[in-house]
Amino acid sequence: MIKVLIVEDDPMVAELNRRYMEKIEGFMLKAIVNNGTDALAYLNDNHVDLVLLDVFMPGMNGLELLSAIRRQQLGTDVILVTAARDKKSIQQALRQGASDYLIKPFEFDRFLTALTDYKHRREFIENQTDFNQMDLDDQVLFKQLGGSEKNELPKGLDRHTMKRVWEYIAAAKGEFTAEEMAGLVGISQVSMRKYLKHLEVEGLLSVKINYGSVGRPTSKYQCIANKNIPAYIR
Known part of the structure; x- marks a missing residue:
């Protein structure tokens, strides 16, 4: 099971994220915290595979928390789930290795895509001991760069x-x-x-x-x- 920490200061959004996550197999919620400081403390004391992270929070914001996670090499992946839609926030998140970036408000379909893609990439990497370029491109790099398959679905369908x-x-x-x-x-x-x-x-x-x-x-x-x-x- 993929262990998840939700970092969100809006209780209604945190609850929505929890309900969405529970619809997807393979994920287990470990905790919900409402600020970056408490999230960092939790991550230092507990193993978490994935953080669903908001940007706008009192005190340490989400991007500052992401920077701290990388500095401390805490070994957790991060998906941004936020209303921050400015270029600087998106660039900073991606440059610091965010696995995905969801802009509020979003539908369950997009949330499902983010977590399913993450799970598939994680399972592929964990099940390999030696990689070849074709498989790596197909299963990880090509998808992250926005590659598409033949017979692509119409826009709006996942x-x-x-x-x-x-x-x-x-x-x-x-x-x-x-x-x-x-x-x-x-x-x-x-x-x-x-x-x-x-x-x-x-x-x-x-x-x-x-x-x-x-x-x-x-x-x-x-x-x-x-x-x-x-x-x-x-």
Whole structure:
């Protein structure tokens, strides 16, 4: 399990981050602290793999904490989760090795991508004893530099979320609605409809519209292909 420390001075945001994190397999919350000084003290006394870090906090801010983490070589990775969107903050975070940078407000899909990418990179590195350039580029460096695969998804769709959506769809028996699938995957219905529309266009889903006597029509989807699945979906 990847041990996580949330450093956030807004209790509502900290709780949202916690709930988001608990939806993703492989992560375990160790603690939540609301300022940089307490976070540094905690890190000095406890092993943490990943810090979800805000920038704007009283006293020691998030970028100052990131600098302290690097100076003390505490061996933890950091993802910024912050409203700071200025060039200086982003450059400073990236230059000091932040694994990702999420600008508030953000949707669960983006949070999922950040943690899933981090987990995949970590697992790849930990499971290797010797690296070749091709694997390193494909699994770590190329992704961090923003590389894309062939058959790239349309803008706004995330490949990790798509794979997760497809896993649930492939396992579904019979028809389902966007609302039902959104509940299973853990994303909004609006986001789910975008993924379902793409899969329909790709010829992987059939859709049937049920017109009831009252209310809006209901779209029922069903998986119609389990082979020749594009690589970015598998």
